Amino acid sequence: MLFNSIDFVVFLPIVFILYWLIPKEKIKLQNLLIVGASYFFYAWWDWRYLGLILLSTFVDYAVGVRLASTKSRSSRKALLWVSLLVNLGLLGFFKYYNFFLENFIASFSFFGAELNASSLNLILPVGISFYTFQTLSYTIDVYKGKLDPTRDFIAFSAFVSFFPQLVAGPIERATQLLPQFYQSRSFDYSKAVDGLRQILWGLFKKIVIADNCAEYANLIFNNSDHYSGSTLVLGALFFSFQIYGDFSGYSDIAIGTARLFGFNLSRNFAFPYFSRDIAEFWRRWHISLSTWFRDYLYIPLGGSRGSIALKLRNTFLIFLVSGFWHGANWTFIIWGALNALYFLPLLLGQRNRKHLDIVGSNGNPIKLKELFKILLTFGLTVLAWVFFRAENLEHAFHYILGIFSASLFSLPEILPKTILLLLALFLVIEWLGREDQFALQQFGLKWNKSLRYALYLSLIAALFWFGGKEQQFIYFQF
Incomplete structure (x- = not known):
């Protein structure tokens, strides 16, 4: 369902009225309505892909619950890897399978070898890049001890599928949005x-x-x-x-x-x-994605600390991954690399936070x-x-x-x-x-x-x- 459609003009007031008719003490009922409305909102595009949202929701909820009762470091790492492999595996399959296959075949053709492999006629599920990163933020923060895992499955489902930002963000952190589903909400004119x-x-x-x-x-x-x-x-x-x-x-x-x-x-x-400058631009453009990569990839890799070689590696990596996140095409990778080149003089001259x-x-x-x-x-x-x-x-x-x-x-x-x-x-x-x-x-x-x-x-x-x-x-x- 598009925000700029007649369907949404009808959908929004109905959900709004039903939502505020529920007494504020009935938080779970409000959350349940949000889940139902969000699934309906997404199913309006293609109901078959609701299963992917449900799978991500179940996996990360279960991983969070298990992390709460697991002290073993190796077991906790294994649980984190389950979340990473399931979520990134789904994203990789639907978004990048054909890209890697075509480039794999092309690389063999370059050396004179011919491979016979067929690409798949895959439809990219709307919003998968967004809700995948959103659920991963929950698992990673629980693993790091920054967030207590939830046992409220309805609240967690509402957090994953919240229809206003489900298909194109902002990519919300669990630490910021999830607690709002536990709180009583009154209408504020x-x-x-x-x-x-x-x-x-x-x-x-x-x-x-x-x-x-x-x-x-x-x-x-x-x-x-x-x-x-x-x-x-x-x-x-x-x-x-x-x-x-x-x-x-x-x-x-x-x-x-x-x-x-x-x-x-x-x-x-x-x-x-x-x-x-370009550093300021990236602090102001798609902030939720930029900060996600900063906190979950750039800083764990060492960020701007260490040698010049390490800074160069991390900067290029973050921009290349950002470009690749946008799509399975070399144009996006070059776009990311070009932005990295723009950014480097600022980083090396320590002017990136000017x-x-x-x-x-x-x-x-x-x-x-x-x-x-x-x-x-x-x-x-x-x-x-x-x-x-x-x-x-x-x-x-x-x-x-x-x-x-x-x-x-x-x-x-x-x-x-x-x-x-x-x-x-x-x-x-x-x-x-x-x-x-x-x-x-x-x-x-x-x-x-x-x-x-x-x-x-x-x-x-x-x-x-x-x-x-x-x-x-x-x-x-x-």
């Missing part, structure tokens, strides 16, 4: 209104910004051989705003929806395109040097997105060569003025709201009521005016 504002802004980002940018990004990328370098730059820019509006829009809708039910989800985006504040915060005007850094970081990010969007490496390299041709200085063949004006308006609102959790959180709140409601009605009208065909979220494919 101000929290719900704030959630509705975030949902509205998320829908605007998805339907008005991302989907309209997608139309031109797809047109240019799919016919890149026929366009000038200046048009290819526009295509890369449109895709950059498409993926940001699409994914951060999903996160806003997820976080806002969770607030309607009394839950606080982790922030997933913090205005990344206003970053002054920009921890918000640019131009507390009413301070932005400096010309900061503006230059923002534009440079954005330009590097846009270049890397070409690999992310391209069909294959050949397409990506041809696209980039096309950009850096003499036609770069010609007028673009495609120049959609309406979309460019919408992007300008979007950036202004994002800039004004960059110190908040989301751009619309405080924007317009000090206006009189008629102006404020005119703003909200204008945004709603834009959803219908600029909204076209219902489009799936990009990160559903990951």
Whole structure:
């Protein structure tokens, strides 16, 4: 079920009303409703893959219970490996089986040997990359003693399958979300209104910004051989705003929806395109995934400690794994490697934690040097997105060569003025709201009521005016 669908418009109010009709003392009943609604939400896409969520839930719940009663270090490690093998095994099979098979055959063909093996016609289960990492966070934290294992199977099932963030995050830590299912939840009007504002802004980002940018990004990328370098730059820019509006829009809708039910989800985006270097960008982009890799992979490997060789190894590994997490294609791996190259000078110069504040915060005007850094970081990010969007490496390299041709200085063949004006308006609102959790959180709140409601009605009208065909979220494919 898509957030931007009529189905969800019907589904959400029904679940919301039923949920708050349950007395707050009946926590288990509220959690049970969440589980049922979440399974229905996921089954609307394909009910057959509910079995994978159930398997992950049963395995990690049972591993957690066994870890609570097991003191032997070897037995505890064995239990952890059960969780890792089951969860990563499922993810690897559905997401990477064909990729490894095809590259295995290609490597033998390179040396003149022919292998006969057939790829499988596998459908990637929606959200498997997200809920797999979410359940793994529980097992790993229980193993490390950071979290007491739960014996409340309903609460744990709700944590794994919570429908607002089930299929595209944020990837919640068990330490942050699971305890919320044990607590009594009362309806909070101000929290719900704030959630509705975030949902509205998320829908605007998805339907008005991302989907309209997608139309031109797809047109240019799919016919890149026929366009000038200046048009290819526009295509890369449109895709950059498409993926940001699409994914951060999903996160806003997820976080806002969770607030309607009394839950606080982790922030997933913090205005990344206003970053002054690539390290700051990665602290602000897909925060839940970046911090997951940092805490469960990068730091255990030694992080930024040790020799330069160790730092280089860990940095490249974290970015390559992040790229591979996004998809079984060499384009994603190169995208990750390119970001690692961007990051290395900052790490080696010990400048990777230089920009921890918000640019131009507390009413301070932005400096010309900061503006230059923002534009440079954005330009590097846009270049890397070409690999992310391209069909294959050949397409990506041809696209980039096309950009850096003499036609770069010609007028673009495609120049959609309406979309460019919408992007300008979007950036202004994002800039004004960059110190908040989301751009619309405080924007317009000090206006009189008629102006404020005119703003909200204008945004709603834009959803219908600029909204076209219902489009799936990009990160559903990951």
